[in-house]
Amino acid sequence: MGLVVKDLFKKYGDKTVVDHISFRMDKPGVYALLGTNGAGKTTSIRMILDMLDKNGGEVIWNDGPLNFDTCNIGYLAEERGLYPKYSLMDQIKYFGTLRGVSEKELDKKIKYWAERLKVEEYLYPQYKDAVTGNKINEHGDFIDENGKVFLTTEKRKRVVKKKIKPQSPDQLSKGNQQKIQFLIAMLSDPDLIVLDEPFSGLDPVNTDILKNVVREQIDAGKYIIMSSHQMEVVEEFCTDITILSRSKAVVQGNLNDIKKSYGRVNLNLKCEENVDKYINEVGAEIVSEKENEYKIKVKNDEQSQKLLKLLVDNKVNVIRFDLSELSLHEIFVKEVGADEK
Numbered sequence: 435m436g437l438v439v440k441d442l443f444k445k446y447g448d449k450t451v452v453d454h455i456s457f458r459m460d461k462p463g464v465y466a467l468l469g470t471n472g473a474g475k476t477t478s479i480r481m482i483l484d485m486l487d488k489n490g491g492e493v494i495w496n497d498g499p500l501n502f503d504t505c506n507i508g509y510l511a512e513e514r515g516l517y518p519k520y521s522l523m524d525q526i527k528y529f530g531t532l533r534g535v536s537e538k539e540l541d542k543k544i545k546y547w548a549e550r551l552k553v554e555e556y557l558y559p560q561y562k563d564a565v566t567g568n569k570i571n572e573h574g575d576f577i578d579e580n581g582k583v584f585l586t587t588e589k590r591k592r593v594v595k596k597k598i599k600p601q602s603p604d605q606l607s608k609g610n611q612q613k614i615q616f617l618i619a620m621l622s623d624p625d626l627i628v629l630d631e632p633f634s635g636l637d638p639v640n641t642d643i644l645k646n647v648v649r650e651q652i653d654a655g656k657y658i659i660m661s662s663h664q665m666e667v668v669e670e671f672c673t674d675i676t677i678l679s680r681s682k683a684v685v686q687g688n689l690n691d692i693k694k695s696y697g698r699v700n701l702n703l704k705c706e707e708n709v710d711k712y713i714n715e716v717g718a719e720i721v722s723e724k725e726n727e728y729k730i731k732v733k734n735d736e737q738s739q740k741l742l743k744l745l746v747d748n749k750v751n752v753i754r755f756d757l758s759e760l761s762l763h764e765i766f767v768k769e770v771g772a773d774e775k
């Protein structure tokens with residue numbers, strides 16, 4: 435069981451845009467496909483999903499070729515894919531049916547995901563009191579932003595309902611369109627979830643909503659491929675990565691192993707006095723310093739231990755001596771930055 439991507443190759447005219455990319459997912463989890471703009475992530479994803487012809491390579495899902503017939507796929511594309519003028523609900527139902535969700539199931543699933551992603555107000559009729567403009571439920575009770583009743587119809591003198599129509603995609607913000615497309619991707623309860631820039635355009639609250647859903651899907655044993663420029667978010671989820679640069683894989687493998695291979699080279703040091711001279715003596719690099727609190731780049735463990743010994747021997751009061759590995763962001767910049775110059 436799993437996904438195998440072998441030797442993917444794509445050319446447009448003379449230009450190679452995906453140059454022999456291979457990776458595999460033997461178990462559920464998140465695989466991150468990272469890279470600079472134009473590195474070939476979206477093209478790779480489309481070839482993996484059999485939405486774009488390849489010039490070479492193959493993609494295998496559970497011992498057979500991968501496509502929308504052989505695998506229950508949920509795909510969130512990078513670009514907006516909704517028809518601007520048609521009703522959102524009609525489109526969601528249309529795409530849900532295309533993905534094989536039965537009509538009976540569809541309404542329940544849409545309702546569930548609309549609640550989870552907090553997009554109900556764009557999909558279902560909303561009611562307002564025509565006199566006060568206050569939000570009311572279908573019985574005429576006053577409700578707050580979370581739909582909680584705070585004044586019942588019995589206690590109110592009169593009820594004047596005004597129905598607000600659900601919206602069409604062109605009336606939605608970029609982030610809400612993104613959430614609707616994510617909702618569509620999740621309708622079939624997919625086994626393979628492919629998210630191309632899932633967090634782009636989302637505010638921190640909605641980013642958290644989506645992160646929670648991703649966590650849940652990981653726990654449910656789903657295979658997830660994620661492409662993103664937001665390294666901190668990807669780092670939270672992924673176990674394995676490929677970093678693409680100019681169509682080629684420049685870094686690939688298990689993220690922990692990759693981090694280990696660079697060593698613990700980030701040192702946060704806090705002392706009770708200025709220790710520039712000791713840091714310079716061992717040849718480490720001061721990245722920043724504020725009130726005797728240093729961010730330092732060391733070459734290796736030997737250099738950091740030498741510094742610690744020097745501080746202790748000279749009776750410096752050390753408040754913090756904290757070594758850590760490179761972040762994914764730093765690895766990305768290190769590997770791809772040189773290529774881009």
Ligand SMILES: Nc1ncnc2c1ncn2[C@@H]1O[C@H](COP(=O)(O)OP(=O)(O)OP(=O)(O)O)[C@@H](O)[C@H]1O
Nearest residue numbers: 446451469470471472473474475476477478512678
């Ligand atoms: N239909 C096409 N015809 C010609 N070139 C194309 C076509 N589609 C993509 N490309 C080129 O292929 C390369 C890879 O594009 P792709 O969209 O896969 O990059 P990406 O890594 O997803 O970038 P981004 O992070 O900016 O979305 C780019 O140089 C792009 O210009």
